[in-house]
Structure formats: structure tokens, C-alpha cells
Amino acid sequence: MDIFLQQIVNGLVQGSIYALVALGYTMVYGIMGLINFAHGEVVMIGTLVTITVAGSLIKAGMPVALAGLAGMMAAVLVCMALGWALERVAYRPLRHAPRLTPLITAIGMSIVLQNLAMMVWGRNYLTFPSFLPSVDFELAGAHFTAIQVIIVLVSAATMGALLLLVYRTKLGMAMRATAQNPAVASLMGVNVNRVIAAAFIIGSALGAVAGVMVGAYYEIAHYQMGFMLGLKAFTAAVLGGIGNLAGAMLGGILLGIIEALGAGYIGDLTGGFLGSHYQDIFAFVVLIVVLMFKPSGLFGEKSGDRA
Amino acid sequence: MNFGRFFRSTVGIATLAALLVALPFVAAMGGQAWVRILDFAILYVFLALGLNIVVGLAGLLDLGYIAFYAVGAYTWALLASPHFGLHWPIWAILPIGAGLACLAGVVLGSPTLKLRGDYLAIVTLGFGEIVRIFLNNLNAPINVTNGPQGITLIDPVSFGAFKFSGTTQIFGFAVSGPQKYYFLLIALAILVIIINLRLQNSRIGRAWQAIREDEIAAKAIGINTRNLKLLAFAMGASFGGVAGGIFSAMQGFVSPESFSLIESIMILAMVVLGGMGHIPGVILGAVLLTVLPEVLRYGVGPLQMALFGKMLADPESLRMLVFGLALVLVMRFKPAGLWPSPVRRRELQETGK
Amino acid sequence: MSANLPTPLLEARAVAKHFGGVKALRDVSLSIRRGEIYGLIGPNGAGKTTFFNCMTGLYVPDGGGFTFDGTPLVADASDKAAARGIARTFQNIRLFGNMTALENVMVGRHVRTRAGVLGAIFQNAATRAEEAAIRQKAIDLLHYVRIEERADDLARNLSYGDQRRLEIARALATDPKLLCLDEPAAGMNATETEQLRELIDGIRRDGTTILLIEHDVKLVMGLCDRVAVLDYGALLIEDVPAVVQKDQRVIEAYLGA
Numbered sequence: 001m002d003i004f005l006q007q008i009v010n011g012l013v014q015g016s017i018y019a020l021v022a023l024g025y026t027m028v029y030g031i032m033g034l035i036n037f038a039h040g041e042v043v044m045i046g047t048l049v050t051i052t053v054a055g056s057l058i059k060a061g062m063p064v065a066l067a068g069l070a071g072m073m074a075a076v077l078v079c080m081a082l083g084w085a086l087e088r089v090a091y092r093p094l095r096h097a098p099r100l101t102p103l104i105t106a107i108g109m110s111i112v113l114q115n116l117a118m119m120v121w122g123r124n125y126l127t128f129p130s131f132l133p134s135v136d137f138e139l140a141g142a143h144f145t146a147i148q149v150i151i152v153l154v155s156a157a158t159m160g161a162l163l164l165l166v167y168r169t170k171l172g173m174a175m176r177a178t179a180q181n182p183a184v185a186s187l188m189g190v191n192v193n194r195v196i197a198a199a200f201i202i203g204s205a206l207g208a209v210a211g212v213m214v215g216a217y218y219e220i221a222h223y224q225m226g227f228m229l230g231l232k233a234f235t236a237a238v239l240g241g242i243g244n245l246a247g248a249m250l251g252g253i254l255l256g257i258i259e260a261l262g263a264g265y266i267g268d269l270t271g272g273f274l275g276s277h278y279q280d281i282f283a284f285v286v287l288i289v290v291l292m293f294k295p296s297g298l299f300g301e302k303s304g305d306r307a
Numbered sequence: 308m309n310f311g312r313f314f315r316s317t318v319g320i321a322t323l324a325a326l327l328v329a330l331p332f333v334a335a336m337g338g339q340a341w342v343r344i345l346d347f348a349i350l351y352v353f354l355a356l357g358l359n360i361v362v363g364l365a366g367l368l369d370l371g372y373i374a375f376y377a378v379g380a381y382t383w384a385l386l387a388s389p390h391f392g393l394h395w396p397i398w399a400i401l402p403i404g405a406g407l408a409c410l411a412g413v414v415l416g417s418p419t420l421k422l423r424g425d426y427l428a429i430v431t432l433g434f435g436e437i438v439r440i441f442l443n444n445l446n447a448p449i450n451v452t453n454g455p456q457g458i459t460l461i462d463p464v465s466f467g468a469f470k471f472s473g474t475t476q477i478f479g480f481a482v483s484g485p486q487k488y489y490f491l492l493i494a495l496a497i498l499v500i501i502i503n504l505r506l507q508n509s510r511i512g513r514a515w516q517a518i519r520e521d522e523i524a525a526k527a528i529g530i531n532t533r534n535l536k537l538l539a540f541a542m543g544a545s546f547g548g549v550a551g552g553i554f555s556a557m558q559g560f561v562s563p564e565s566f567s568l569i570e571s572i573m574i575l576a577m578v579v580l581g582g583m584g585h586i587p588g589v590i591l592g593a594v595l596l597t598v599l600p601e602v603l604r605y606g607v608g609p610l611q612m613a614l615f616g617k618m619l620a621d622p623e624s625l626r627m628l629v630f631g632l633a634l635v636l637v638m639r640f641k642p643a644g645l646w647p648s649p650v651r652r653r654e655l656q657e658t659g660k
Numbered sequence: 661m662s663a664n665l666p667t668p669l670l671e672a673r674a675v676a677k678h679f680g681g682v683k684a685l686r687d688v689s690l691s692i693r694r695g696e697i698y699g700l701i702g703p704n705g706a707g708k709t710t711f712f713n714c715m716t717g718l719y720v721p722d723g724g725g726f727t728f729d730g731t732p733l734v735a736d737a738s739d740k741a742a743a744r745g746i747a748r749t750f751q752n753i754r755l756f757g758n759m760t761a762l763e764n765v766m767v768g769r770h771v772r773t774r775a776g777v778l779g780a781i782f783q784n785a786a787t788r789a790e791e792a793a794i795r796q797k798a799i800d801l802l803h804y805v806r807i808e809e810r811a812d813d814l815a816r817n818l819s820y821g822d823q824r825r826l827e828i829a830r831a832l833a834t835d836p837k838l839l840c841l842d843e844p845a846a847g848m849n850a851t852e853t854e855q856l857r858e859l860i861d862g863i864r865r866d867g868t869t870i871l872l873i874e875h876d877v878k879l880v881m882g883l884c885d886r887v888a889v890l891d892y893g894a895l896l897i898e899d900v901p902a903v904v905q906k907d908q909r910v911i912e913a914y915l916g917a
């Protein structure tokens with residue numbers, strides 16, 4: 001029972017991170033039907049920028065928590081600029097190209113960003129400054145650390161802010177309209193270019209926040225870290241029903257919990273045949289199984305083809 | 308396409324054949340390493356044309372193609388190496404490898420092919436990762452794949468006493484192992500080119516194109532879209548399996564590292580970059596993307612030294628950086644690929660208006 | 661009086677379909693006789709296209725079902741419906757835009773031909789003969805609908821009227837027993853509509869039963885042997901044009917809409 005609860009807690013933490021990253025994928029996909037493969041790289045750059053900025057501020061004598069906050073702000077700004085530039089330079093010229101063209105571009109950008117990051121930050125693992133004393137709580141047999149609590153709270157707050165933005169502002173309304181039908185939205189006076197740029201910028205900001213939290217959680221970072229994280233987050237977005245914001249959040253959290261439980265129990269389940277190295281397959285196995293039974297994801301509405 | 312017409316004339320074919328025969332000997336002057344690069348270029352031509360059936364003809368976005376290649380490669384490695392002490396002959400292993408890959412394709416495809424295209428992409432991508440994770444970890448409790456170390460001392464391709472490894476004297480010429488593989492691979496590549504061409508202009512090929520264009524309309528005229536997609540998927544997978552087997556034999560060594568997602572992406576990039584669905588384009592894409600990184604590997608370091616007198620950036624990452632940029636730039640300025648089919652070019656020009 | 665009539669080609673029994681709260685079809689029952697032109701009319705949103713979609717397997721009905729040519733239709737597969745002999749066109753034309761007109765019709769022969777992968781690869785005599793027959797039949801059909809000179813043009817570059825004709829040719833390529841046309845005259849001028857009328861009449865004379873959805877009342881009344889009227893998903897009446905035209909409910913439905 002203790003393991004169970006503990007794994008739920010761990011899964012929730014990991015899942016909130018997935019959810020934040022998944023939102024970036026789902027927003028871009030919902031509005032322009034593009035799998036933005038480079039999004040994982042944006043997250044990675046968020047982490048690495050935080051390390052550099054916060055690290056040098058700490059060295060300069062700034063209080064640790066304040067330096068962390070400054071690092072996070074810097075990461076968010078850098079990633080927003082990066083997201084904007086990606087859309088502007090790489091994707092916008094391909095708006096009317098064949099379907100696979102922007103996908104290859106996205107893959108190309110992902111390779112470019114990874115290798116740029118490697119040139120800037122090197123190929124070694126970097127340690128993330130620990131912003132918080134490692135406090136431990138215990139509740140009903142499960143252990144929490146302060147950072148875990150903060151991750152869940154920050155994610156929840158960020159997602160809440162996003163929902164407010166999408167459902168309560170004019171920009172949000174324009175985004176929803178464009179996702180429904182870009183041609184009609186633009187006839188109604190929505191500036192589609194602005195909406196798409198906004199989706200990239202907001203998604204990247206969320207990604208940066210996620211990047212900071214991954215760094216803080218594992219206290220380690222690397223130029224290749226964005227790849228698997230991005231893949232899992234995208235899986236989460238599809239799991240929840242891509243294009244659907246609430247779906248991405250729930251899909252992310254669900255995926256985190258499934259993975260954590262899977263890793264905790266796979267040994268018992270298979271009589272010791274498969275060990276916890278197989279943790280990474282859960283995401284994909286769950287995805288395949290869910291799509292078999294619910295082809296548009298758990299929370300995606302069925303898109304009936306009209307003839 | 309005056310190029311195309313030239314290659315279809317007798318003189319054109321003879322010239323091309325002479326060039327293809329001479330190529331491995333010319334390359335050998337720069338060292339056997341270049342012949343090996345050539346071998347890989349042709350292996351990738353084969354793989355890319357196998358994937359072209361799935362992506363180019365049937366319009367299915369497959370991001371886990373390398374998994375089928377891995378199935379073929381490990382089938383060969385396990386059935387023809389000291390790892391299990393088995394040394395089965397090629398006529399047994401190659402069909403088994405292709406068959407297993409095909410089976411994997413059917414098992415993965417039958418539940419997922421009714422999904423929307425982008426979902427298929429992520430499912431195939433996930434499948435590729437699952438295969439890789441299993442290859443990495445199936446060394447305990449029973450050692451099947453030997454984990455990350457991979458399997459070594461794999462038998463080369465051989466027909467009876469004729470081995471494709473080592474140097475043989477043929478008509479007084481010393482023909483090296485890589486050169487022999489070159490000719491085997493050329494034969495396979497020609498086979499897959501013919502299959503692609505003939506399928507494209509057949510009843511099945513037309514049905515695939517119809518599905519690509521409008522799936523609902525295709526169904527309404529009686530095309531069983533699910534079965535036809537499955538067919539393309541399974542065929543592509545089988546070709547992947549064959550290529551994997553040859554890869555395994557040619558290298559003498561396999562490890563999970565060769566089957567990472569970036570490989571799948573690379574092959575997809577070859578298909579799209581060259582000109583999806585257009586066979587000369589795909590061949591061009593495969594050759595370019597195999598040779599370009601190699602040229603960069605040898606060129607980037609010395610070039611930096613010459614320009615700046617010191618190594619500014621790690622050549623390996625600079626090489627990948629240039630590769631990534633090349634992908635982005637080609638897609639930006641030639642969105643239908645470097646050498647698209649005339650029809651696709653027309654499509655694009657007209658929608659571009 | 662109907663006792664000595666042959667079995668109908670298509671029989672719909674209490675077909676129902678709803679989308680959320682919208683009842684697009686309310687227990688619609690009708691029957692189409694062999695060799696007739698059967699009109700299906702009704703105001704916008706009456707459920708005509710939905711009826712087509714249910715019949716051709718695009719939608720699964722929520723109730724009722726169809727019998728075609730004596731045996732029930734499997735409700736969920738449009739490719740099977742086509743194989744059984746039901747061909748259709750779409751209200752918003754669905755051609756294979758980047759294939760030529762000829763190829764569009766050739767692909768229509770798919771369900772009536774056999775060649776598989778091996779045939780394609782080995783190009784055996786049977787495959788080559790079949791391919792030649794497919795091409796010939798497609799050329800003939802392009803002549804039949806009078807767009808033969810556009811054979812090598814991409815479908816999406818054809819004029820609107822020619823696209824409608826091409827879609828009919830593609831449907832005819834499947835050798836249908838029942839040809840279903842969803843508003844074929846929409847957007848056509850008077851001359852084009854007249855040519856279309858002749859085409860449809862000719863197809864019927866050549867032995868194909870036709871189900872026609874149309875808003876052009878004059879066309880329907882002049883062409884159809886019998887007419888059914890849908891309103892808010894319910895069948896108001898099914899009878900010969902002369903009777904339908906005078907029916908009070910029909911007049912109200914159209915005026916009300």
C-alpha cells in the first residue's frame with residue numbers, strides 16, 4: 001500500500017510536467033495540425049538557460065531562491081522568443097506546403113536546436129542548482145519533498161492561468177475560433193497569423209516552466225533531455241485527445257501515474273521477467289491500447305466525417 | 308524530364324550500367340571506407356524505397372520504420388551467429404526475417420490503420436521505441452539479444468561456398484568484401500525500384516492514390532481502405548526486414564543503437580526530402596542523406612582548421628547541425644522535395660497561387 | 661395491387677438517425693423499384709444526405725435498416741455497399757483532385773477487378789488484359805458523360821459541371837444497380853441542367869435504377885417516376901409527382917421552410 005501511494009505521488013509530479021509540455025503540443029496541433037517536434041527541445045533550452053542564469057547569479061551572491069526565480073523568468077523569456085522565431089522562420093512559410101513538409105522541418109529544427117545546445121552547453125550532464133532545502137513531508141505513508149509539492153502547485157496554477165486565457169480573453173476566443181475553422185475565423189476578422197504566433201509563444205512559455213521544474217526535480221540536465229520528454233508529452237497529448245486542452249492536462253497526469261505504477265509493479269506483474277528498465281514502454285503501450293478502443297483519445301470528441 | 312527520357316533510352320541504360328559497375332572500383336581508390344559508404348547509400352536507397360510504398364504511395368506516415376529493419380537485423384543475427392550457435396543459410400533466414408517483420412507490421416497495423424494519419428505517426432513512433440527498449444533489455448533473465456553490447460561475429464551473406472566477406476579473385480580482379488556487397492545491394496535496389504514502379508501504375512497503386520486523396524470517396528467506390536493500407540504497411544515492413552538482414556550480415560555486428568528513432572526519421576527524411584512518391588527523387592534523397600553526413604564528417608574538421616586555425620566546435624555536432632539546417636532549408640525552398648514528380652510539382656504550383 | 665410487383669431493389673425500414681439532439685431521420689421507410697428514377701426532396705436540413713449516408717454505410721443508423729436486392733445491407737461499410745451495387749455522388753463533389761479524369765474513372769473499376777500485388781509486379785497476361793479493359797471502360801465512360809476531351813486533365817482543374825459529370829462516370833464505373841445522386845444540378849445553369857437531365861434519363865434507359873436528391877423541383881417532377889418528401893427527418897409522402905405536387909403537407913413544408 002505504501003508503494004502504491006508513493007508511486008501515485010511520484011506519478012502526479014511527473015505527470016504535471018508532462019501535462020505542461022503536452023499543452024504546448026496540443027495548442028499548436030489544435031490550431032494548425034502540426035506536430036511540433038522541436039517543442040521538446042524548447043523545454044530543454046528552458047532548463048539549460050535556467051542553469052546558466054541562476055548559476056551565475058548565485059555565484060554573484062544572490063539569494064538562492066531569488067536567483068532561481070530570475071533563472072525561471074529568463075528561461076520563459078528566452079523560450080517565448082524561441083517559439084516565436086520557430087514559427088516565424090521555419091513554419092510560417094510552409095503554411096500551404098504538403099502535409100509532411102512542415103513535419104520534416106520540425107524534425108530538422110529539433111536536430112538543429114539539440115546540436116546548438118550541445119555546442120553552447122557541452123555534451124556533459126549539468127547539475128541544476130538546488131533552490132530549495134530538501135524538506136521531507138510524510139503523509140499516509142507517502143513521502144513528499146518540497147520540490148514535488150511546488151511542482152504540482154506551479155503546474156496547477158499555470159494551467160489555470162492558461163484556461164482563463166483561452167476561455168476568458170479575446171485572444172483565447174480567437175484561438176478557439178481558429179482551431180475550429182481557420183478560414184471562417186479569418187473571415188470573421190481574426191488575425192490567424194497572430195493567433196498561431198500566440199499559440200507558439202504561450203506553448204513555449206509553458207514548456208519553459210516545465211523545463212525549470214524538470215531540472216529542479218532531477219537536479220540534472222543534458223542537451224538530449226528534451227527528446228524523450230517531448231515524446232512522452234506528445235503521447236500524453238494524443239492520449240487525452242489532441243487539440244483538447246483539458247485532454248492534454250489529464251492525459252499528462254494519467255501518463256505520469258501509469259508510468260510510475262508500471263515501474264513500481266512491472267517486476268511483480270511479470271514474475272520478475274521484465275524489470276523497471278521497461279518503464280519507458282508503458283507510455284507507448286498505453287497509447288496504442290487506448291487508441292485501439294478510443295481512436296480520438298480519451299477525451300477527444302469524435303470527429304464525424306461529414307459527406 | 309529530359310533526364311528521365313535519357314535514362315530510359317538504350318544508350319542511357321548502358322551508360323548508367325557502366326557507371327554503376329565502375330563506381331565501387333573508383334570509390335576504392337579513396338579507400339575501402341568509401342566503398343562501405345557507397346554500400347550504405349544503396350542499402351538506404353532500398354530502405355527508403357520500401358518506406359516509399361508506405362508513405363509515398365499509400366500516404367501513411369510511418370515514424371517507426373526502423374523497427375522492422377531491426378526485426379530483420381536481429382533475426383539474421385540470432386539465426387546466424389555464435390550467440391545461439393546457429394548458422395542457418397540465407398534462403399532460410401532472409402524470408403524468416405522478412406516474414407517476421409511483415410507479421411509485426413500486420414500486428415501493429417491492423418488496430419491502428421483506421422486512426423487518423425497523425426495518430427498513426429505517433430503509434431508507429433512508439434512502437435519503434437518499444438522494439439528498441441526490448442532489444443536493449445532482453446538480456447536478462449534469459450539472454451536473447453545480449454542487451455546493449457549487441458551481437459557480434461554474425462555470418463556474412465554466402466551462397467554455398469561463395470562468401471561476400473573477404474577478398475575474392477573474379478576474372479583476375481581482386482574484388483573486396485564491400486565491393487561484393489555493393490553488387491548484391493544494387494541487385495536488391497533494382498528489384499525494389501521495379502516493384503515500386505509497377506505498383507505505382509497498377510490497380511493497387513491507383514487505389515492507394517485514391518485513399519491518399521480522399522478516403523471517404525475511395526470507400527464509396529468500393530475500395531477496402533483498411534486492407535489496402537495494411538497491405539502497404541506490411542509490404543514496407545517486409546522490405547525493412549530484408550534490408551535489416553543484409554545490414555546485419557554486412558556489418559557482422561548489431562546493437563540496439565543502430566535502431567534509434569533518429570534512424571527512422573532519417574529514412575523518412577530521405578523519402579520526403581527527395582520527393583515523396585517519385586522514385587528518382589527518393590533515390591536522390593537516400594544517396595544525399597547517406598553521403599552528406601560522411602562528407603561533413605571528413606570535411607568539417609579540416610575546414611575549421613583551415614579557416615580559423617583551430618577547432619571552434621565539435622565536428623560531430625557541427626555535422627548534425629548542418630544536416631538539420633539542410634532539412635529545414637530544403638523544405639523551405641523546395642517544399643515538394645528536391646526532385647518531385649511532375650504531378651506533385653504541378654499540385655504545389657497551383658495551390659501556391 | 662402491389663402483390664404482383666417484383667421485389668423492390670431497395671427497401672428502407674424505419675431508418676432512424678440522430679446527432680445529439682438533432683433527429684436527422686425519424687423512422688423513414690420507403691422502397692425503390694427496379695428501373696425507376698426515384699426522387700428524394702425536402703427543405704434544407706431535412707435529412708436527405710443523411711439518408712444517403714446511412715444507406716451507403718458512411719453512417720450507422722440508430723434504428724431500422726436496409727434491404728438491397730433481396731438481402732440486408734451491412735450497416736457500417738461503404739466499400740461493401742459499393743461492392744453490392746450501390747454507387748453514389750456527393751453533394752460537395754469528392755473527386756480525387758490530383759488524379760486525371762481518366763484515372764478517376766479507372767479507379768472506379770477497382771471493385772469489379774481483381775489484379776493484386778503479385779499481378780502488378782509480375783505483369784502477367786491476365787493482369788495486362790485486365791488493365792487494358794479498365795482503361796477502355798474508363799474511356800468509354802468519359803465519352804458517355806461527354807467529357808472525353810478532358811481525360812488527361814487533373815480532376816480539380818475541370819469546370820464545375822464537368823466535375824459533376826466525372827463524378828457520375830466514376831460512380832458508373834462500379835457497375836451499380838442503384839446510382840444515388842446528391843444534388844447533381846446544384847450550381848448548374850439552365851443548359852447544363854438540361855444536359856444533365858438527358859444524361860440521367862439515358863442512364864436509366866441503359867438499365868440503372870436511380871435515386872436522385874434534388875432541390876430543382878422542375879427537374880425532379882419532370883424526370884422522376886416517383887418522389888418522396890422528407891421534412892425534419894420524417895417521410896411526408898411517397899407517390900407519383902402529380903400527387904406529390906398537390907399534397908397540402910408538402911406545400912406547407914416548403915413554404916414553412
Ligand SMILES: Nc1ncnc2c1ncn2[C@@H]1O[C@H](COP(=O)(O)OP(=O)(O)OP(=O)(O)O)[C@@H](O)[C@H]1O
Nearest residue numbers: 304306679682684703704705706707708709710711
Ligand atoms: N455528421 C453530422 N453531425 C452532426 N449533425 C449532422 C451531421 N450530418 C448531418 N447533420 C444534421 O442532420 C440534419 C440533416 O442534415 P442533412 O445533411 O441530411 O440535410 P439535407 O436534407 O441533405 O440538407 P441539404 O438540402 O441542405 O443538403 C441537419 O440538421 C444537419 O445539421
Ligand SMILES: [Mg+2]
Nearest residue numbers: 708709710751
Ligand atoms: Mg444534403
